[in-house]
Amino acid sequence: MFTFGASWRSVRVRDVSGDHDFDAIWREAGPAIWRAVLVYAGWRRAIADDAVAEAFARAIARSDSIREPVPYLYRVAFRIAADDLSRSDTVAEPDDRAIRDAVEDVDMLRALKRLSPAQRGAIYLHYRADLPVRDVASTLGTSTAAVKVHLMRGRRRLAELLSEDEA
Amino acid sequence: MTEWKERLRALDDLGPDDEVYRRAQEGPRRSELPDGPSGPKRLAAAAVALAVFAAAAVFGWQAFRPGDREPFGPSDTSVTITLASTEDGPSATLSYDGVEQSGVFEEYVWCTATDECSAGSGESPYPPIDEGLAIPAGTPIRFEGDGRVERFVVRTPEGDRASPNAVVDTDGTDASVPEEPGDYLLWIAADWDQGSGAFYLRVRATPTPSDGPEHLQAQVADQIEVGPFPQAIAVGEGGVWVDVPANAPGAAPEIVRIDPESDRVVVRIPVPEGASDIAAGEGSVWVAQATRTDGGRRLVLQTIRIDPATNQIVSTIPDVGGTVAVGDGFVWTLAAGSDDTTTVLVKIDPGTGSVVSRQPLGATVTDIVIGGGSVWLPTLPDQGSGTLIQVDAATSQILRSLQLTSPYAPVFADGELWVPTCCDDNVVSLVRVDPSTGDTVAVPVEVGDGWPFADAYGHILLMSERGALSALSPTRHTIETVVTSDWPAAHGTVVFDPVTGSVWVSNFRRTVTRIDLMAAPGPIPTAAEIVAGDWPLGSDLAQMLGLRREESFEGGCSYFVEVNDSGTGYCLEPLEELIPARDREVDLIVIGEALRGDRITAEQLERLRETLTPA
Numbered sequence: 204m205f206t207f208g209a210s211w212r213s214v215r216v217r218d219v220s221g222d223h224d225f226d227a228i229w230r231e232a233g234p235a236i237w238r239a240v241l242v243y244a245g246w247r248r249a250i251a252d253d254a255v256a257e258a259f260a261r262a263i264a265r266s267d268s269i270r271e272p273v274p275y276l277y278r279v280a281f282r283i284a285a286d287d288l289s290r291s292d293t294v295a296e297p298d299d300r301a302i303r304d305a306v307e308d309v310d311m312l313r314a315l316k317r318l319s320p321a322q323r324g325a326i327y328l329h330y331r332a333d334l335p336v337r338d339v340a341s342t343l344g345t346s347t348a349a350v351k352v353h354l355m356r357g358r359r360r361l362a363e364l365l366s367e368d369e370a
Numbered sequence: 371m372t373e374w375k376e377r378l379r380a381l382d383d384l385g386p387d388d389e390v391y392r393r394a395q396e397g398p399r400r401s402e403l404p405d406g407p408s409g410p411k412r413l414a415a416a417a418v419a420l421a422v423f424a425a426a427a428v429f430g431w432q433a434f435r436p437g438d439r440e441p442f443g444p445s446d447t448s449v450t451i452t453l454a455s456t457e458d459g460p461s462a463t464l465s466y467d468g469v470e471q472s473g474v475f476e477e478y479v480w481c482t483a484t485d486e487c488s489a490g491s492g493e494s495p496y497p498p499i500d501e502g503l504a505i506p507a508g509t510p511i512r513f514e515g516d517g518r519v520e521r522f523v524v525r526t527p528e529g530d531r532a533s534p535n536a537v538v539d540t541d542g543t544d545a546s547v548p549e550e551p552g553d554y555l556l557w558i559a560a561d562w563d564q565g566s567g568a569f570y571l572r573v574r575a576t577p578t579p580s581d582g583p584e585h586l587q588a589q590v591a592d593q594i595e596v597g598p599f600p601q602a603i604a605v606g607e608g609g610v611w612v613d614v615p616a617n618a619p620g621a622a623p624e625i626v627r628i629d630p631e632s633d634r635v636v637v638r639i640p641v642p643e644g645a646s647d648i649a650a651g652e653g654s655v656w657v658a659q660a661t662r663t664d665g666g667r668r669l670v671l672q673t674i675r676i677d678p679a680t681n682q683i684v685s686t687i688p689d690v691g692g693t694v695a696v697g698d699g700f701v702w703t704l705a706a707g708s709d710d711t712t713t714v715l716v717k718i719d720p721g722t723g724s725v726v727s728r729q730p731l732g733a734t735v736t737d738i739v740i741g742g743g744s745v746w747l748p749t750l751p752d753q754g755s756g757t758l759i760q761v762d763a764a765t766s767q768i769l770r771s772l773q774l775t776s777p778y779a780p781v782f783a784d785g786e787l788w789v790p791t792c793c794d795d796n797v798v799s800l801v802r803v804d805p806s807t808g809d810t811v812a813v814p815v816e817v818g819d820g821w822p823f824a825d826a827y828g829h830i831l832l833m834s835e836r837g838a839l840s841a842l843s844p845t846r847h848t849i850e851t852v853v854t855s856d857w858p859a860a861h862g863t864v865v866f867d868p869v870t871g872s873v874w875v876s877n878f879r880r881t882v883t884r885i886d887l888m889a890a891p892g893p894i895p896t897a898a899e900i901v902a903g904d905w906p907l908g909s910d911l912a913q914m915l916g917l918r919r920e921e922s923f924e925g926g927c928s929y930f931v932e933v934n935d936s937g938t939g940y941c942l943e944p945l946e947e948l949i950p951a952r953d954r955e956v957d958l959i960v961i962g963e964a965l966r967g968d969r970i971t972a973e974q975l976e977r978l979r980e981t982l983t984p985a
Contacts, residue, residue, distance in 0.1 A: 229391045237386040252390050259394030271616060308380040331378040337646075341599055341615075355751075355776060355793050 223272050225263050232273050233259070239277070239332055240284050243324035245316050246302050247288075254283035277342045281324065285344070288320055314364035322357035325350050448510040449547065451571070453517025453560045460517060460567035462558055466505055473558065473569030502553060502572030504806070511545040517560040517567075524548055525555045525570075547575045576785065586827055586841045588853035591872070592633040592884040596626045600876040605630070605867040606650030606696075607678040610874050612882055613645040613657075614638075625657060627681065630870050633884060637681045641674065651696030652720035654678065658694035658703055673703050675723060687723050690716045697740025698763040700726065704735060715745065717766050727766040731759055741782025742805045744769065751776035751792070758789055760808060770808045774801060783825030784844070786811070790822055800830075800842075817842060817849060824866035824873075826887060831873065833864045839873060839885060853885055 233255065241251040258280035262272050269275050303309055315323050321343060328339045329350070340350045393399075449466045451473075462473030513519055519542035538545045548554055552575055559568045597614040604611045610628040623644035629636045647658040655676040663670055671691035677684045687703075692713075694703040701718040707730055715729040715738075733749040740746075745761040758772040758780065772789075780789040780803075787803040791814065799814035800822060820832030820840050829841035832849075842849045863876040866887070873885040 225394075229394075233391060234385045237390065238381055238384055241384065242381065252386065252393075255386060256390045256393040257398060259391060260396065260398040263394060264398055302384060305383050306380055307383070308377050311377045311380060327378065327381075331381070337601070341601075 223262075223266050223269065225259065225266070225272075228262075228272055228276070229259065232276065235332060236273075236276050236280055239324070239327050240280050241302075242315060242327040243281060243320050244284050244288060245320065245323065246312065248302065250284050250287045254280040254287065257283050274338070274341065277328075278344070281342050282344060285320070310365060314361050317364055318357050318360055319353075322353045322360065325353035326357040326361065329354055448512050449505055449573075451511060451513050451556075451558065453513060453515040453519070453558070453562075455516055455562045455564055460560065460562060460565065460569075462517075462560070462567075462569040462571065464503065464556075464571045464573070466503055466509075471503055471571060473571045479565045479567075502574045504574045504576045504804075505547050507547055507551050507575040508549045509547045511542070511547065511556075513542040513545075517562050520559040520561050520566070521557070522559075523557040525557060527553050527555060547573055549575070551575050584843075585850060586829060586852045586887055588839055588873070588885050588887045590853065590883060591886045593877075593881045594628055594633055594635065594884065595881050596628070596635060597621070597624065598880050600626070600880075600882055601863055602645055602648045603863045603865050603874055603876045603882065604648040604650045604655070605865050605869075605874060607653065607655055609636070609650070609655075609678060610867075610882070611648050611650055611655050612876060613648055615644055625655070625676065627678075628874075628882065630867065630872065630884075639676060639681055639683070641683070643670075643672065646691065647693045649694045649696045649701070650678075652699070652701065654684075654720060656694045656696065656701055656703075658691040660692045669706055671704070671706060673701075673718075685723050687718060687725075690718070690725075693735070693738050695738040695740055695745075696720070697745075698743065700763070702738050702740065702745055704738070707731075715747065715761060715766065729761060729766045729768065731768070733757060733759070735759070737779035739780055739782065741780075741787065742785065744805060746780050746782070746787065748777045748779055748789075751778075756791075758803075760805070772803065772808050772810075774810075777801075778821070779823075781822040781825060781830055783830055784828075786844075788822055788830055790817075815842070823864050824868075826866055826868065826871070831866055831887075833873075833875065837877075839887075852887070 236258070237251055237255045240254050241248065244250040244254075255276075258276045261279055262269055262276055266272075303312060306312055315326070318326070324343050325339055328334045328342055329336065334342065336350050336354075343350065343353075449464060452461075452463045452465065454461050454463070464471045464473065511522075518540075520540055522538045522542055522545050554573050554575060556571045556573060557568065558571070560566065596612050600612045600614050602613040608629075610630055612626045612628065614624045614626050616623040622640045622642055625639040625641055625645060625648065626635055627637045627639065628634065641657060641659070643659045643661050645657045646660045649656045649658075655678055657674045657676065659670075659672050659674065661670050662668065671689055673687045673691045673694060674683050675685045675687070676682065690703045690705045692704045694701065696702070699720070701720050703716050703718065705714040705716050705728065706712075707714050712733055713731050713735045715731055715735070717726040717729075718724065719726050731747060731749075735747045736750055737748055738745060740763065743763050745763050747759040747761065749757045749759065756774055756777045758774055758777045760769045760772065761767065762769050774789060774791055776792045778790045778792060780787050782788075782805070785805070787805050789801045789803055791799050791801055793799075797816045797818060798821060799816050801814045802811040803809070804811050817832055817840075818834065819836070820834040820838065822830050822832050822842075824831045826841075828845065829843050832840045832842060834840070836854075838851050838854045840849055840851045864873060866873050871887050873887055875883040875885065877883050
């Protein structure tokens with residue numbers, strides 16, 4: 204499966220020496236990674252904060268051995284978030300009032316929240332982060348076929364939810 | 371979709387606190403990468419490599435409703451030829467599975483009520499028919515209408531009488547489409563009260579799909595560590611070839627070669643530009659690449675060729691890549707169209723590496739599948755709609771574009787195309803397409819969350835993300851889960867090797883999983899039964915020969931033929947030799963040509979009979 208689409212490789216930040224400038228990476232890619240994880244985690248800000256902080260911490264610790272830091276950060280952050288989400292019985296419902304206050308399109312927030320994590324993650328990574336399906340699959344630790352299913356289901360569900368909100 | 375993207379953009383107002391990065395600078399707080407399950411799941415994952423999960427769930431087919439045409443094939447079990455009298459003369463009309471074809475007059479004598487008679491010969495009121503209706507070989511023919519069959523003769527297009535059933539009873543009983551696949555003319559002479567007429571109808575007898583074994587069985591044979599996140603996978607040219615991206619610390623992207631004999635990684639071939647797809651065939655391994663440069667603005671495509679004898683990259687074909695397939699004697703890959711979003715199908719001579727043809731497709735293509743003399747190209751679905759483009763493999767010309775709901779890579783099996791479409795109420799459906807017409811045949815088949823990837827033993831194989839390998843029987847209308855696993859990683863790229871009967875899965879962790887697939891042991895024909903011809907043409911040869919391993923035989927057995935229900939017999943090795951179990955020399959040719967999934971032919975059956983018949 205291959206599509207002529209954008210790739211995260213286009214946003215990698217790397218200096219000529221081979222060492223990575225993580226300050227720059229944080230500025231350039233950190234917010235996007237954090238937002239993607241936040242969406243995936245269903246607006247659970249604590250999970251997003253922990254996952255992204257831990258991913259950056261590991262990347263900094265292994266800087267010499269990481270060739271592509273941005274995809275690495277996406278993958279590790281999503282896996283940490285997935286691990287935390289899998290213990291759903293210990294995860295409290297998010298207090299997302301601050302997020303709702305910060306975003307104008309509350310309907311979109313609500314609609315995304317009602318999708319499954321995989322659907323949310325796939326939708327955001329593909330349609331907002333512009334990652335091709337293959338890279339979304341790698342980030343979510345799943346297959347391209349599964350991502351297509353998540354995208355299809357997510358789009359359909361979003362359309363239903365958004366139309367309900369408008370009605 | 372643009373509206374959604376715009377609305378997603380609203381989330382850009384959100385951002386992390388700087389505290390997040392400050393925490394990161396303090397170092398990792400967790401001890402290991404959470405790349406696996408914890409607790410009971412981890413135990414289950416560790417056990418899975420040793421476990422064999424036998425066939426479990428067999429359930430009846432629920433996808434079609436009364437009144438629908440069956441999803442797996444024509445609802446008609448016989449051909450109807452209606453012999454009718456009209457004011458102008460006699461007529462013969464063949465109908466099968468909702469399609470009608472008028473007979474062509476050969477000659478007739480027709481009289482009116484006033485005994486005014488007219489005669490004709492060789493003139494047809496019907497348009498010429500270039501190609502007959504495709505009808506499964508052996509399908510019974512029944513006659514209706516007010517005419518009486520005088521003679522029924524089957525001829526080849528050259529005019530020879532075909533047998534069997536060249537001539538049948540004058541009342542038309544026992545007529546059928548010939549059992550040997552091919553093109554035929556059905557000649558009918560009939561009488562009416564008003565006169566008589568002779569017609570011919572053209573038909574194409576198609577091979578009857580073998581039922582194959584009733585059940586398949588599978589065994590997780592091995593899990594081979596190859597490196598993180600293995601992706602594309604291909605089999606052929608003596609190896610299993612796996613794309614392992616540059617995810618390992620300090621490592622370059624690699625093509626990893628697994629020896630299917632030993633299940634060991636035998637070589638790792640660095641491919642600095644990575645791989646987006648792999649195909650093996652025509653003496654080489656072909657690695658399609660697609661990388662972006664200039665900050666993502668420029669797409670660079672190329673396809674490299676690896677010599678499997680030396681494991682060296684021997685050449686690079688510029689400006690083509692992304693996806694690659696081998697079939698019909700050529701290598702097929704893609705090039706970017708003028709606007710960087712549409713694709714061009716590129717046909718490459720595997721001997722020289724030169725471009726034979728380029729066919730613009732006018733859409734973004736996601737996969738290449740070769741089958742039935744055509745190249746099948748699903749396009750990127752957009753809002754539930756999509757296209758499957760059919761290109762003539764010989765001429766590279768677009769034959770047709772099929773409009774389907776979100777089609778993905780199809781499977782070509784038994785002369786039919788099975789196209790997965792996604793998704794209705796979270797369920798993937800298979801749409802069966804007649805490759806000769808592009809028509810959708812019957813209602814779609816719902817297959818849950820499995821995606822088809824190959825056909826084997828008369829079944830279509832499906833793999834779900836959750837690790838369930840299923841087999842769909844088009845003739846029995848069942849879908850059967852043949853192996854499931856609890857290993858936690860997603861199961862994405864998967865390929866079937868008909869030579870070894872193995873399914874190879876890139877499971878998106880660090881391993882490739884090998885699943886050995888075989889026909890579940892059924893009744894093994896005795897030599898006497900084979901000689902008696904109780905096993906019809908078209909039977910699965912491996913099944914017929916009793917596909918099973920008999921470890922008690924020295925050196926092991928791949929196929930086994932029991933003689934006279936005695937518990938002893940012949941140990942048959944695929945492709946190579948037939949080992950006489952006792953003191954008897956046997957003919958090697960019959961088995962030497964047999965691969966798993968092969969259908970037995972008349973010639974093979976005859977040789978097998980000769981082999982097993984005592985001198």
